[in-house]
Amino acid sequence: MMKKHRIIALLLTAILAISGLTGCKSTENNGEQSAVLEKIAGQAPAASGDTLTYWAELNGNAASVKPRFQDVPFFQEWQKRTGVKLKFIQPPSNQAKQALNVMLASGELPDMIEYEWANFPGGPEKAIKDGYILRLNDLIDQYAPNLKRYLSEHPDIDKQIKTADGSYYVFPFIQGDPLLRTYQGPIIRKDWLEELGLSVPVTIDDWYTVLQTFKEKKGVKAPLTFLSTPSPLFGVENGAFVGAFGVKKGFYLKNGQVKFGPIEPGYRQFLALFREWYAEGLIDRNIATVDTRTIDSSMMSGRSGASIWNAGSGIGTWLPLLKEKDPKAEFVAAPYPVLHKGERPMFGQRVNPYMSSGGVAISAKSSHAAEAVRMLDYGYGEEGHLLFNFGIEGVSYTMKNGRPTYTDLILHNPDKLAPSQAIAMYSRASYFGPFVQDVAYMEQYYMLQVQKDAVSIWSDTDAETYMLPPVQKTERESAEFSAIMQDVTTLVDEMSLRIILGIDPLESYEDYVAQLKALNIDRAVAIQKAALDRYNAK
Secondary structure, X not given: OHHHHHHHHHHHHHHHHHHHHOOOOOOOOOHHHHHHHHHHHOOOOOOOOOEEEEEOOOOHHHHOOOOOHHHOHHHHHHHHHHOOEEEEEOOOOOOHHHHHHHHHHHOOOOOEEEOOHHHOOOHHHXXXXXXXXXXXXXXXXHHOHHHHHHHHHOHHHHHHOEOOOOOEOOEOOEEOOHHHOOOEEEEEEHHHHHHOOOOOOOEHHHXXXXXXXXXXXXXXXXXXXXXXXXXXXXXXXXXXXXXXXXOOOOEEEEOOEEEEHHHOHHHXXXXXXXXHHHHOOOEOOOOOOOOHHHHHHHHHHOOOOEEEEEHHHHHHHHHHHHXXXXXXXXXXXXXXOEOOOOOOOOOOOOOOOEOOOOOEEEEOOOOOHHHHHHHHHHHHOHXXXXXXXXXXXXXXXXXXXXXXXXXXXXXXXXXXXXXXXXXXXXXXXXXXXXXXXXXXXHHHHOOOHHHHHHHHHHHOOOHHHHOOOOOOOOHHHHHHHHHHHHHHHHHHHHHHHHHHOOOOOOOHHHHHHHHXXXXXXHHHHHHHHHHHHHHHHO
16 A cells, blocks of 8 residues: 555656746747847858757657667758758657656757647747747748648648747648548457457446456466556557546547536546456556556466557557567457447547647747758658658658558568567658658558558547547636646646555545636636637638
């Protein structure tokens, strides 16, 4: 019990420390934006030999092969193609938010910053007005013809990537086809199911039977494992298990109204379920600290038999490596769980075409903003599209019948790299960045039929009906919303873990809901609804 208390204490201390840092802001006044833009107006390209700085967290698939940006072939080629030299500033893995807050507070800012700016406290408009990043409207108009053309041809995307005040703030990552928008869900050991005479679980009761049997008959230590970074229960936030009770861990739409799942009755039912499963040893005991490497290790070693993860970096990474040790090993996708057989899942992983991840902003302190814009615009042009999605022609892909086709370096790597790792070496197709993702990447990346089947199974939900579009709040709304949600998110994470781990009784849920009400969660819901109404009126 004391060990559980220490886990919670450490986790909550980290969360509170992060929240405190988000309050730090630049002392620069709002006039800095105008001064910078005046300087840019006559700015020439960076002189030969000049180096621009680029702050970003390196994707895990790439980092597992080459831990430094400068050693990854894609980033070498991008610099070569654009003639811009980059110095990379790389925060520690899974610590981007903390590192960004420290950097912003220091005032020492790089030229480009890759981050989920939609989640910035006060919103991206505040980041602009506080002198952290530039408003990009004029810069895009003058120096980014490729992105400008794409947005004019896709007005639905254009309204998603602007603030409520109409400001462009990043070079966005855009998923260019509906088939790209679902890629994650429950995964389970098919060979174990067959060995034990079990079917793929559909209902919550099915899952209980399967996990219990894995534990008792196979001696599996952590039957179900899922991500708990960068926040607790992160792996179920898209609706796995919790969605069976008609709620999500965050905001969602129902009958035209914005709802916040943790204050709805269904969330209490979810906590009761996971509390029981945790007590019985059906869920990973390290529920508060599971990262992607832990999941990989657990699923490939047999420590776990089920997870919630991706068709590519999950099934596509685990299965080839696992089969080398156990040729009989198989994974299969399971549908998002429901309470009763025959029901259709309300929720499941599904993203908007623009989901705020991987957007690259330009620092207000940059003396090479125009050159940074030109470089970032490269990914939206024809050549850049091929580089970002497929890599280097003749190396990672060739053209066959007018179609870019991955080579064996990617799909059958001689160094035994998984396709997800090989792709991350030569392109950015398997994660985020300043470009439009191509569906042809996915069609080739999912080499295994089980991966293709997985996407079809996971897409069979009503998630689209309940999704909030990427609404934009005003600066005032964003500031108020962020202040509320910092406290609310911390309390929800604390409540969820304490109840699941058995530290607090289930009956404490009602007290927590009262605390969430006192923290003005209803006002946060109202802000979301106001932003939604404006979005729908555009």
